[in-house]
Amino acid sequence: MSSGNAELPLCSSNVVHKEIVVRVREEMPREESLYDLAELFKVFGDTTRVKILYALFAAEMCVCDIAVLLNMSQSAISHQLRVLKQARLVKFRRQGxxxxYSLNDEHVKQIFDQGLTHINELI
Amino acid sequence: MSSGNAELPLCSSNVVHKEIVVRVREEMPREESLYDLAELFKVFGDTTRVKILYALFAAEMCVCDIAVLLNMSQSAISHQLRVLKQARLVKFRRQGxxxxYSLNDEHVKQIFDQGLTHINELI
DNA sequence: ATAATACATGAACATATATTCATATGAGCA
DNA sequence: TGCTCATATGAATATATGTTCATGTATTAT
Known part of the structure; x- marks a missing residue:
């Protein structure tokens, strides 16, 4: 058996740069990684969750603190904390x-700061 | 005029750590920045767009190349390229x-790689 | 045990968004 | 001009998602 590039499903057009497509295909990360990456960014792609994470950058906070800080209902915050928990971005401890809640990850702040840098350079 | 912390809208509960809330409020970035940040991550929060961006990390590509690479319709790719264009993440040149399309930004790869690092450390 | 409190959660609803389908635009060519 | 091709785009549809409302659960206090 020869190469693994026999299956180019073809666009309607014929302008397919085959070598490029084949090479890029080899350089792409695994499908699963890309899916997980999109899922991670999806978690970051909501204002409420971004605010919660920035709050937790500054201090550990209880649910009610966060709700007051963001002027939102306790239920809405709780639902979003659940999402952050499932993404393993926050951890929590119960006291009575x-x-x-507090941060569970070192990278998040770096990712966010780089995002802000990007935004600021767009001005 | 004194401080600006008179307006704590109060949770249903009374467990509000006022000093923490006030301090965190001061440390938070501006509302607009947080909104823009979430908007940026929202763009990253889709598998198709992540794939397109990773493809463009490797090479400049035409629309049809990308459609073939990802085994998707030309229209779907074109719509997503529009989103990436609006976010100023890609640029394009017409030749006949x-x-x-190619990347318009240096940060994206760094942000993505840090995201992948995060994911890999979760294993 | 009962009540009160802090938080979690399920269902419902409204909104956002990704893809498809049909069609428009714009460039090269006969 | 008329035709073909590469891409763009509007409308429609299906699906995903964020918040609210009502209620459940766990803990403390009486």
């Missing part, structure tokens, strides 16, 4: 009736 | 009937 109060649940305190 | 063919339009070639």
């Amino acid at each position: 009736k109060v649940v305190y | 009937k063919v339009v070639y």
Whole structure:
């Protein structure tokens, strides 16, 4: 068996730069990694969650603190914390009736700061 | 006029750590920055767009190349390229009937790689 | 045990968004 | 001009997602 580039499903057009497509295909990360990456950014792609994470950059906070800070309902915050929990971006500890949330990851702040840098350079 | 922390809208509960909320509020970036940041990540939060960007990391490509590479319709790719264009993440040049797209930003790869690092450390 | 509190969660609803389909635009060529 | 091709785009549809509302659960206090 020869190469693995026999299956170019063809666009309607014939302007396919085959060598480029084949080479890029080889250089691309695995499908699963790209999917996971998009899922991670999807979590970052909501204002409420971005705000929560920035808040937790500064301090550990309980659910009610965050709700007051962002002027949103406790339920809305709780739902979003759930998303952040599932993405393993935050951790929590229970102290009596109060649940305190904090960051679980070092990279997030770096990713965010680089995002802000990008935005600022667009001005 | 004194401080600007008179307006704590109060959660249903009374467990509000006022000093923390006030301090975090001061440390948070501007509302607009956080909104823009979420918008940027929203663009990254789609598998198709992530794939397109990774493809363009490797080479400049025309629309048809990308469609073949990702095994998707030309229209779908074109719509997503529009989103990436609006976010100023890609640029393009026209050569005859063919339009070639390439990256317009240095940060994106760094942000993506840090995202992948995060994902890999979760294993 | 009962009540109160801090948080979690399921269902419903409204909104956003990704793809498809049909068609428009714009460039090269006969 | 008329035709073909590469790409862009508007409308429609299906799906995903964020918030609210109502309620469940776990912990503390009486």
